[in-house]
Amino acid sequence: MTVLLKAHSVRKSFVRTEALRGVSVEIAAGESVAITGPSGSGKSTLMLCLAGILRPEAGEVYYDEQRLDRLGEAERTRLRRREMGIVLQFGQLVPELTAVQNVALPLLLQRHDRTSARRAALSWLERLGADDLADQVPAELSGGQAQRVAVARALVTGPKVVFADEPTGSLDTVAGESVLGELLSAVRDTGATLVMVTHENRVAATADREIVLRDGSVEGVGVVS
Amino acid sequence: MSVSRVLLGILAEGPAHGYDIKQAHDRHFPGAKPMAYGQVYAALAKLEQEDLVEVIERGREAGPDRMTYAITEAGREALVGWLSATEPAGPYSADDLVRKTVTALRLGRDAVGFLAAQRQVHLASLKRLLALQASTDDVAARIVIDHAVEHLDADLRWLETAAARVGSTTDDRKTRA
Numbered sequence: 587m588t589v590l591l592k593a594h595s596v597r598k599s600f601v602r603t604e605a606l607r608g609v610s611v612e613i614a615a616g617e618s619v620a621i622t623g624p625s626g627s628g629k630s631t632l633m634l635c636l637a638g639i640l641r642p643e644a645g646e647v648y649y650d651e652q653r654l655d656r657l658g659e660a661e662r663t664r665l666r667r668r669e670m671g672i673v674l675q676f677g678q679l680v681p682e683l684t685a686v687q688n689v690a691l692p693l694l695l696q697r698h699d700r701t702s703a704r705r706a707a708l709s710w711l712e713r714l715g716a717d718d719l720a721d722q723v724p725a726e727l728s729g730g731q732a733q734r735v736a737v738a739r740a741l742v743t744g745p746k747v748v749f750a751d752e753p754t755g756s757l758d759t760v761a762g763e764s765v766l767g768e769l770l771s772a773v774r775d776t777g778a779t780l781v782m783v784t785h786e787n788r789v790a791a792t793a794d795r796e797i798v799l800r801d802g803s804v805e806g807v808g809v810v811s
Numbered sequence: 812m813s814v815s816r817v818l819l820g821i822l823a824e825g826p827a828h829g830y831d832i833k834q835a836h837d838r839h840f841p842g843a844k845p846m847a848y849g850q851v852y853a854a855l856a857k858l859e860q861e862d863l864v865e866v867i868e869r870g871r872e873a874g875p876d877r878m879t880y881a882i883t884e885a886g887r888e889a890l891v892g893w894l895s896a897t898e899p900a901g902p903y904s905a906d907d908l909v910r911k912t913v914t915a916l917r918l919g920r921d922a923v924g925f926l927a928a929q930r931q932v933h934l935a936s937l938k939r940l941l942a943l944q945a946s947t948d949d950v951a952a953r954i955v956i957d958h959a960v961e962h963l964d965a966d967l968r969w970l971e972t973a974a975a976r977v978g979s980t981t982d983d984r985k986t987r988a
Binding site: 790 | 968
């Protein structure tokens with residue numbers, strides 16, 4: 587087993603709350619993991635620390651054997667753009683851009699040329715059954731359509747790891763099932779590692795493994811087999 | 812009662828052997844417990860007594876699986892009546908999951924450990940059902956699996972709530988002590 591992501595004794599506080607109280611987890615390359623737990627248990631904070639978006643006050647975070655928490659902001663951003671894809675609960679698409687421009691954006695930030703970025707974006711949209719939405723802006727999309735576009739945007743750079751925070755949280759059961767199915771099959775086909783934060787059992791059940799948090803600590807780790 | 816009405820529903824699509832009726836039943840309810848042959852034949856015998864089905868052909872060999880059953884006019888009426896009547900909503904009897912947890916709590920045993928282990932068993936079962944659901948395009952089959960999935964999901968939410976309640980009670984006690 588090659589460990590891709592590792593948190594060791596990670597602590598992270600916000601103004602009045604201690605969100606993570608010494609969390610240690612390891613996630614292997616290619617596995618899918620669900621981080622679950624009650625509201626306020628630190629699920630999203632742990633994911634954001636593993637993705638290098640938040641920096642812990644204490645403890646260590648490793649990505650592919652390098653200390654992520656020791657890298658500067660710019661270095662972490664570069665690494666994230668190159669190696670990580672992120673899907674958030676409400677898509678968080680750029681409202682002024684069309685669907686295809688949203689999907690192409692991570693490639694343009696990596697200095698790909700416009701034509702090849704657009705071609706790759708269209709191919710991902712097509713794969714997710716959303717190519718007919720290419721020229722629509724986010725306001726014209728339903729929640730399920732926006733999430734498909736967000737999944738395409740997370741995968742367009744061929745990331746090694748995809749982070750998804752409540753990827754189906756804003757959707758009804760049938761739309762959620764369809765987006766989740768697309769996300770899982772795309773991740774499986776590309777061999778990427780998947781880290782999902784979820785309070786939905788349907789989503790947690792699709793992962794290889796579950797990490798349960800309670801009050802900022804790991805309560806248990808289960809194999810969903 | 813409802814099993815015999817489901818069998819009427821199968822026969823409403825055309826006459827069939829007892830064996831085929833059982834197969835159709837199990838196909839219509841993927842992920843549910845398969846029906847026992849004995850149960851099928853007992854239900855068919857009762858339906859025949861009530862004139863809701865009739866035997867239209869007997870095979871040369873003895874045995875109910877050689878008989879061909881058809882729905883009668885009275886059977887169609889009973890089926891339509893059943894399909895439009897609502898079902899009572901509970902009360903549900905406490906199942907083993909609840910009985911065990913409550914007994915453990917009353918005895919001051921570790922209910923949280925049991926609840927966490929049970930969650931993994933439920934999640935694994937949910938995973939199998941979701942895979943089964945993803946493998947079929949049949950809407951009716953997917954709906955049958957939805958029912959089982961939603962029940963497991965309700966159990967899982969109950970397990971979480973129970974663990975949180977037990978946890979907060981334990982924390983209270985620690986704080987007071």
